[in-house]
Amino acid sequence: xxxxxxxxxxxxxxxxxxxxxxxxxxxxxxxxxxxxxxxxxxxxxxxxxxxxxxxxxxxxxxxxxxxxxxxxxxxxxxxxxxxxxxxxxxxxxxxxxxxxxxxxxxxxxxxxxxxxxxxxxxxxxxxxxxxxxxxxxxxxxxxxxxxxxxxxxxxxxxxxxxxx
Numbered sequence: 001x002x003x004x005x006x007x008x009x010x011x012x013x014x015x016x017x018x019x020x021x022x023x024x025x026x027x028x029x030x031x032x033x034x035x036x037x038x039x040x041x042x043x044x045x046x047x048x049x050x051x052x053x054x055x056x057x058x059x060x061x062x063x064x065x066x067x068x069x070x071x072x073x074x075x076x077x078x079x080x081x082x083x084x085x086x087x088x089x090x091x092x093x094x095x096x097x098x099x100x101x102x103x104x105x106x107x108x109x110x111x112x113x114x115x116x117x118x119x120x121x122x123x124x125x126x127x128x129x130x131x132x133x134x135x136x137x138x139x140x141x142x143x144x145x146x147x148x149x150x151x152x153x154x155x156x157x158x159x160x161x162x163x164x
Contacts, residue, residue, distance in 0.1 A: 040056050046124045050090075052087070055090060057077065059117060060121075062111065063122070069111070070085060070111055071084075073111065088111055096114060097111050097113055098114050099111055
């Protein structure tokens with residue numbers, strides 16, 4: 001049992017009535033996200049020394065989903081058109097993406113990953129996957145599959161919450 005102080009917190013500084021299962025989850029997700037942000041910067045620099053970490057996610061999206069309109073990318077990432085335009089311009093200057101007319105609508109422009117961008121990105125992605133495999137080598141394959149399934153479920157439910 002935790003004693004509650006006058007400010008409504010327990011001796012360890014947590015609010016009274018906190019569900020410690022969710023508190024533990026919050027802490028572990030915070031560590032995971034902090035490491036993911038740091039890793040994103042490292043991965044971006046591996047693709048190209050001048051690539052911003054935020055732009056790495058754009059390469060992931062373009063490599064996985066194919067050519068997209070800038071407005072669609074801005075919506076997907078939840079950023080403004082100006083931010084997206086700046087990031088795409090930087091990627092274009094580095095030769096990692098190119099713009100081309102949308103065959104479905106001649107007035108619109110699609111952004112696609114270039115061959116050089118795909119080659120650089122795939123090299124880094126493959127190295128990252130190999131690091132994951134090494135760091136999880138002691139896990140049973142079923143545990144890795146379960147972690148993937150649970151993360152997928154969490155992401156899908158978050159996507160559902162974002163749409164509401």
